[in-house]
Amino acid sequence: xxxxxxxxxxxxxxxxxxxxxxxxxxxxxxxxxxxxxxxxxxxxxxxxxxxxxxxxxxxxxxxxxxxxxxxxxxxxxxxxxxxxxxxxxxxxxxxxxxxxxxxxxxxxxxxxxxxxxxxxxxxxxxxxxxxxxxxxxxxxxxxxxxxxxxxxxxxxxxxxxxxxxxxxxxxxxxxxxxxxxxxxxxxxxxxxxxxxxxxxxxxxxxxxxxxxxxxxxxxxxxxxxxxxxx
Numbered sequence: 001x002x003x004x005x006x007x008x009x010x011x012x013x014x015x016x017x018x019x020x021x022x023x024x025x026x027x028x029x030x031x032x033x034x035x036x037x038x039x040x041x042x043x044x045x046x047x048x049x050x051x052x053x054x055x056x057x058x059x060x061x062x063x064x065x066x067x068x069x070x071x072x073x074x075x076x077x078x079x080x081x082x083x084x085x086x087x088x089x090x091x092x093x094x095x096x097x098x099x100x101x102x103x104x105x106x107x108x109x110x111x112x113x114x115x116x117x118x119x120x121x122x123x124x125x126x127x128x129x130x131x132x133x134x135x136x137x138x139x140x141x142x143x144x145x146x147x148x149x150x151x152x153x154x155x156x157x158x159x160x161x162x163x164x165x166x167x168x169x170x171x172x173x174x175x176x177x178x179x180x181x182x183x184x185x186x187x188x189x190x191x192x193x194x195x196x197x198x199x200x201x202x203x204x205x206x207x208x209x210x211x212x213x214x215x216x217x218x219x220x221x222x223x224x225x226x227x228x229x230x
Contacts (some may be wrong), residue, residue, distance in 0.1 A: 023052045024090040024099075025071035029078075032065025039086055053087055060084045061106065071099065074113030075121065080199065082106055082208075091120050098122045098131075103146075105208040107199055109138045112153070124160060128178035131156035137170075140202050143209040144180045149190060149198050157184050 027034070027049060036047040039058050045051075053059065053069055061067055061083045068078045071090050079085055083106020091099045099121045112121055114134035121132040125141035128148075135153025139146065148157060150170045157176050158167035166183040170176045173195070174187040190198065203214050 022054045022056075023072065024055055024087045025053050025069045025077075027051045027053060027067055028070045028076075029066065029068035031067070032081075033062030034065060034067045035060040035062070055087065055089060058084060058086050058104075073099065073115055073120075075099065076111040076113075077101070078109040078111075080107040080109075082204065083108060091116070100124075103139055103141045105142055105204060107138070107140050107204075109136075111136045119156075125178075127160055127180045128184075129158050129160050131158075138198060140199070140204065140211055142204045142211050143207075145211045146178045147175060147202060147211055148178075149175045149195065151195065159184060 027047065030047070030049050034047050035044060036051065036053065037044045037058050037060070039056050059067060059069070059079060061079050061081055063081055065081050066079060068076060070076050073090055073092055077085070084104040085106070085108065086102040086104065088100040088102070089097065091097065094116055098119050102124045104126070110123070112132055112135055117133070119131050119133050123130040123132065123139065125139065125146040126143050127141070128146040130139070130148065132155050133153070135155050136151040137153070137155050138149045138151070148155060148170060150172060152172055155170045156167060157170050157178060158164070159178055159182065161181055164181070164183055168176060168184050168187055170187045173189055173192070175190050176187045177185040194201070201214055202211050204211055
């Protein structure tokens with residue numbers, strides 16, 4: 001009987017440890033409609049502030065909503081409205097593979113925490129593969145295009161199509177575009193005054209396929225942006 005109790009106890013402890021090991025991070029900010037579901041089965045789960053995000057789950061953010069996820073390794077991902085993000089794994093130890101997430105569509109800002117000297121994050125979109133060791137950057141993605149703006153650090157950018165081998169390293173203050181089945185554009189510099197408007201300058205079409213420029217009233221920022229023709 002004593003042996004059976006010990007066995008049951010060990011099974012419970014092991015199961016709890018396995019469950020916790022599937023956690024990739026927690027939701028530390030949440031507003032509006034935020035849906036958490038299983039990527040494979042589509043099952044939906046209750047989502048609230050402090051909820052754990054697990055391996056194989058998707059966060060879907062509705063209109064006029066947002067969420068922020070703090071990964072277990074300290075990397076922060078701010079997810080803006082009308083976005084969908086898949087979570088696959090998080091790198092915790094040097095021997096672990098890189099953290100892997102996928103932006104299906106929408107807008108996110110990533111603040112990575114440098115723990116390792118080599119590549120610690122791989123972010124994919126429908127058109128791009130981004131490789132990151134240590135950087136703060138934003139991404140906008142639709143079915144046919146991805147745009148990236150790097151604030152600090154550097155990000156490797158390539159097309160998700162392995163047949164297109166051309167790639168660039170995007171440095172501080174630079175933006176790059178990666179369109180479907182096309183080599184990445186040459187990175188261009190973004191004026192300091194335009195960086196904080198960057199998310200507002202672009203929006204994704206209702207079918208989540210294209211990135212288009214947002215119409216604006218005439219102003220100094222519009223003039224700067226038009227002159228640079230981002």
